[in-house]
Amino acid sequence: MSLDKLDRGLNLEIDALKKEGRSKNRERVITQYIPPKGRFGPRYKLSGSDNEFIRLNSNSYLSLSFHPEVMKAADRATLEFGVGPGAVRFIDGTFTPHVRLEERIAAFVGKPAAKIFNSAYTSNCGLALSITNKKTHWIGDRLNHNSIIRAMRITDIPSANKGIYNHNDMDDLQRCLEEVSPDMERVVVVFDGIFSMRGDYAPISKIVEICKAYDHKFKDGVITVVDDSHGIGAYGKTGRGTPEYAGAWPDIIVGTFGKAFGVNGGFIAGSTTLVEAVRQKADTYIYTNPLSTADCAAATAAIDVCDSPEGLERLVHLGVVTQRFRQGLNDLGLESISGPHPVVPLMMRNTAKTHDLVQYLFEKGVLVVGLTFPVVPKGDETIRFQINACHTNDDIDCVLSLIEKF
Numbered sequence: 001m002s003l004d005k006l007d008r009g010l011n012l013e014i015d016a017l018k019k020e021g022r023s024k025n026r027e028r029v030i031t032q033y034i035p036p037k038g039r040f041g042p043r044y045k046l047s048g049s050d051n052e053f054i055r056l057n058s059n060s061y062l063s064l065s066f067h068p069e070v071m072k073a074a075d076r077a078t079l080e081f082g083v084g085p086g087a088v089r090f091i092d093g094t095f096t097p098h099v100r101l102e103e104r105i106a107a108f109v110g111k112p113a114a115k116i117f118n119s120a121y122t123s124n125c126g127l128a129l130s131i132t133n134k135k136t137h138w139i140g141d142r143l144n145h146n147s148i149i150r151a152m153r154i155t156d157i158p159s160a161n162k163g164i165y166n167h168n169d170m171d172d173l174q175r176c177l178e179e180v181s182p183d184m185e186r187v188v189v190v191f192d193g194i195f196s197m198r199g200d201y202a203p204i205s206k207i208v209e210i211c212k213a214y215d216h217k218f219k220d221g222v223i224t225v226v227d228d229s230h231g232i233g234a235y236g237k238t239g240r241g242t243p244e245y246a247g248a249w250p251d252i253i254v255g256t257f258g259k260a261f262g263v264n265g266g267f268i269a270g271s272t273t274l275v276e277a278v279r280q281k282a283d284t285y286i287y288t289n290p291l292s293t294a295d296c297a298a299a300t301a302a303i304d305v306c307d308s309p310e311g312l313e314r315l316v317h318l319g320v321v322t323q324r325f326r327q328g329l330n331d332l333g334l335e336s337i338s339g340p341h342p343v344v345p346l347m348m349r350n351t352a353k354t355h356d357l358v359q360y361l362f363e364k365g366v367l368v369v370g371l372t373f374p375v376v377p378k379g380d381e382t383i384r385f386q387i388n389a390c391h392t393n394d395d396i397d398c399v400l401s402l403i404e405k406f
């Protein structure tokens with residue numbers, strides 16, 4: 001048997017994606033990291049190019065991937081425990097660094113307990129599998145991340161038990177709550193903390209207030225869940241994320257160690273019983289090897305850095321360079337979506353112009369992401385810039401002057 005016939009079928013499907021404009025670009029390969037030099041932050045070499053590139057497309061908001069303490073922690077864990085766990089968590093694949101990371105992230109977000117996963121993606125899937133029963137109704141923001149939407153599908157939640165509210169529209173959230181059948185016993189309201197394509201944030205205090213008003217109507221209450229993957233570490237006065245910024249804490253917090261913390265992995269934080277339910281019921285936790293001990297030790301060290309005076313300095317600097325970039329776009333008369341988050345969208349509102357500017361910046365050594373239809377609605381074409389703590393004022397000024405010359 002060969003794969004020839006399957007390949008023919010798959011090629012047709014891939015071609016259809018290309019025609020719809022939904023296929024992914026060829027992946028560029030980073031071949032070298034060049035540490036910061038003088039007044040400039042790090043640069044990267046790419047396979048097939050002699051240029052040195054600045055990354056304005058990285059989620060590594062605090063720039064901790066090359067932090068010496070974070071790297072040392074990974075090395076120490078590897079030397080002590082080896083490179084792989086040998087089995088899933090409940091078959092003696094649990095090592096001290098797994099437990100330490102769970103305790104550290106729970107304490108960091110102020111919840112009694114947490115469970116770690118290989119990613120925030122699998123965390124969302126695991127959460128939905130763990131807390132959904134036949135009488136659970138889910139409500140989510142229209143712009144929620146793909147992992148939340150996929151979690152609903154994997155969990156097989158019927159459409160009658162789901163509601164979608166327009167992005168950040170609190171009247172529409174209320175409409176969704178009104179529409180929940182009185183037969184339902186448990187309502188879960190889930191939303192991104194920061195919306196990664198736009199850099200805007202969920203009005204968490206309002207969401208929590210609205211949900212509280214409906215809590216008495218359902219046996220198990222109305223539970224709020226934030227996926228703060230782009231907020232944790234990067235947002236709020238001490239990096240505790242969008243809830244800290246908003247001054248209101250949802251019942252359950254999902255997040256990643258793969259963005260501001262610069263490592264990898266995801267987590268769910270909540271009550272001790274919730275976390276035990278996750279351990280018992282989340283297939284994406286139970287039937288898969290856990291993160292390496294190196295990842296866990298590195299993530300714990302990254303949280304420690306974030307939670308220290310040095311972390312605060314990084315956060316303050318991140319705010320300064322983000323503001324410098326936002327102000328620069330504004331001074332050039334360009335349109336963005338306001339807010340303090342280091343995801344800074346430049347609204348292009350035109351597909352050809354988006355492609356041209358992304359290509360021009362690439363040729364000048366700047367890596368950014370262009371978002372065009374159907375990833376964003378027609379007319380909302382955007383270039384997403386992501387500012388990181390490793391960027392300097394000179395880096396920002398350089399990029400702004402390139403944009404000005406375009």
Ligand SMILES: Cc1ncc(COP(=O)(O)O)c(C=O)c1O
Binds near residue numbers: 119120121192230258
């Ligand atoms: C809101 C949200 N959730 C989850 C993820 C996935 O994170 P991870 O890479 O840890 O799976 C992302 C990443 O883009 C995200 O923006």
